[in-house]
Amino acid sequence: MKKALLGTFSLLISCAVATRGQTSADEHTQRIAWEPYQDRAVRLLQEYLRIDTSNPPGNELKAAEFFLRLFDEAGVPNTVYPYAPGRADIYAVLKGDGSQRPLVLLNHMDVVQATPSSWRVPPFSGEILDGEIYGRGSLDMKDEGLMQAMVMMIAAQQHLSLNRDLIFLATSDEEVGDTGSAWILEHHPELVRDAEYLITEGGSNLILPGQGTVYGIGVAEKVPFWIRLTAHGRGGHGSIPIADSATVRLVRALGRVVDWNQPVRLLPTVEEYFHAVARLQPEPRASQYRTIRSALDNPDFVKSLMDDENFAYLLHDTVSLTVLQGGPQTNVIPDAASAELDVRLLPGSDPEEFLRALRKVVADDQIAVEPLGRYRRPNASSTDTALYRAIEQVVHRYNALALVTPTLNSGYTECQMYRTLGLTCYGFAPIELTPQLEATEHAPNERVPVEQVRRGVRVLYEVVAELTSR
Numbered sequence: 315m316k317k318a319l320l321g322t323f324s325l326l327i328s329c330a331v332a333t334r335g336q337t338s339a340d341e342h343t344q345r346i347a348w349e350p351y352q353d354r355a356v357r358l359l360q361e362y363l364r365i366d367t368s369n370p371p372g373n374e375l376k377a378a379e380f381f382l383r384l385f386d387e388a389g390v391p392n393t394v395y396p397y398a399p400g401r402a403d404i405y406a407v408l409k410g411d412g413s414q415r416p417l418v419l420l421n422h423m424d425v426v427q428a429t430p431s432s433w434r435v436p437p438f439s440g441e442i443l444d445g446e447i448y449g450r451g452s453l454d455m456k457d458e459g460l461m462q463a464m465v466m467m468i469a470a471q472q473h474l475s476l477n478r479d480l481i482f483l484a485t486s487d488e489e490v491g492d493t494g495s496a497w498i499l500e501h502h503p504e505l506v507r508d509a510e511y512l513i514t515e516g517g518s519n520l521i522l523p524g525q526g527t528v529y530g531i532g533v534a535e536k537v538p539f540w541i542r543l544t545a546h547g548r549g550g551h552g553s554i555p556i557a558d559s560a561t562v563r564l565v566r567a568l569g570r571v572v573d574w575n576q577p578v579r580l581l582p583t584v585e586e587y588f589h590a591v592a593r594l595q596p597e598p599r600a601s602q603y604r605t606i607r608s609a610l611d612n613p614d615f616v617k618s619l620m621d622d623e624n625f626a627y628l629l630h631d632t633v634s635l636t637v638l639q640g641g642p643q644t645n646v647i648p649d650a651a652s653a654e655l656d657v658r659l660l661p662g663s664d665p666e667e668f669l670r671a672l673r674k675v676v677a678d679d680q681i682a683v684e685p686l687g688r689y690r691r692p693n694a695s696s697t698d699t700a701l702y703r704a705i706e707q708v709v710h711r712y713n714a715l716a717l718v719t720p721t722l723n724s725g726y727t728e729c730q731m732y733r734t735l736g737l738t739c740y741g742f743a744p745i746e747l748t749p750q751l752e753a754t755e756h757a758p759n760e761r762v763p764v765e766q767v768r769r770g771v772r773v774l775y776e777v778v779a780e781l782t783s784r
């Protein structure tokens with residue numbers, strides 16, 4: 315009886331799953347003729363990459379006008395917000411029935427600068443070589459921005475039924491000062507304030523040879539806490555050394571700083587990440603990752619993790635010595651010297667406490683230790699959401715064996731700014747890359763495989779369709 319009941323139940327459940335498996339979103343996306351959209355995505359990405367939005371100075375207004383033209387042609391209501399000479403944000407929206415709160419697709423239109431002489435093809439050519447589209451921004455993040463725009467246009471043309479507003483927001487200046495997002499949040503917070511979800515950069519899906527593909531969904535990021543050290547001392551002629559000159563004292567202090575070990579702290583997100591990637595590791599690492607919290611009591615294991623730059627940053631605040639400035643002339647002992655540290659704090663770390671500890675390590679009251687610029691408190695989003703589940707579902711539709719796991723970004727994303735409004739923000743990239751290709755971000759020969767762009771448009775659309783039909 316019990317068995318029979320169970321049987322009935324499981325039958326009911328499987329029926330329910332089957333009907334849900336064939337969601338209206340599913341039927342909708344299967345009816346779409348994808349080829350022409352995928353062809354168009356590749357052509358438009360090439361065109362978009364040819365707009366030079368190197369920041370500084372940015373000149374993102376040209377990119378905003380590119381999106382404006384596309385949206386006007388596709389009947390997607392939009393507004394361009396110029397906020398400084400040559401700079402603008404663009405907002406577009408497809409109205410839903412209002413039963414759920416909006417989803418925002420956020421991207422930045424600026425790119426970091428490129429040195430053409432280090433490139434195989436001109437960095438603003440959008441050229442295709444061996445099935446890969448080259449261009450500054452092809453991974454960070456004009457590819458995703460263009461795919462988000464395609465999703466808006468396809469949704470409009472294919473009459474995707476929306477239970478919530480679908481918002482597109484492309485901003486300026488993410489790579490330098492975040493003035494584009496800051497302007498929106500200050501002058502038009504109503505555009506995004508009521509949204510429930512936001513998808514932007516910060517996800518990373520790596521194809522690991524012999525191990526499989528790991529989809530990292532960015533749910534939190536470390537936060538920059540940049541610091542300048544300035545030493546002062548007596549200057550003089552280089553032929554008469556000064557034992558405690560500014561440069562000498564600074565170098566000694568920096569020696570202590572770079573040898574300074576930060577305490578290990580395991581965040582729940584990072585613990586979840588280690589548990590997920592355990593299955594890709596050989597023993598004994600696999601078991602250690604599965605039991606990472608207790609494994610961290612083992613000093614040898616901690617050392618091996620700290621020696622691996624792919625993992626170390628996840629477990630502690632980091633300090634990179636990046637800028638060094640002393641005198642301009644070999645025979646002159648300068649009376650001042652300075653250095654800058656790129657410090658990245660884990661969510662939960664206290665910047666004031668870090669500063670106090672750093673001053674102790676510097677241990678020289680003639681060296682000023684001061685933060686550079688403003689500091690933003692780190693934040694994080696939960697994975698227990700309909701959007702996270704929609705992403706998992708669609709990823710597994712395309713790659714049944716892919717491992718989907720939350721990640722903590724070493725870099726900063728604008729999620730930090732939007733989470734403060736209460737939005738659940740994820741870094742999600744709809745493309746898969748080898749580590750070699752991913753390493754071209756911010757580097758020469760940045761490029762994205764044509765096939766990934768074609769596939770990515772569809773993946774992102776399906777994620778959006780899943781969420782907006784629930």
Ligand SMILES: [Zn+2]
Binds near residue numbers: 488
């Ligand atoms: Zn970026």
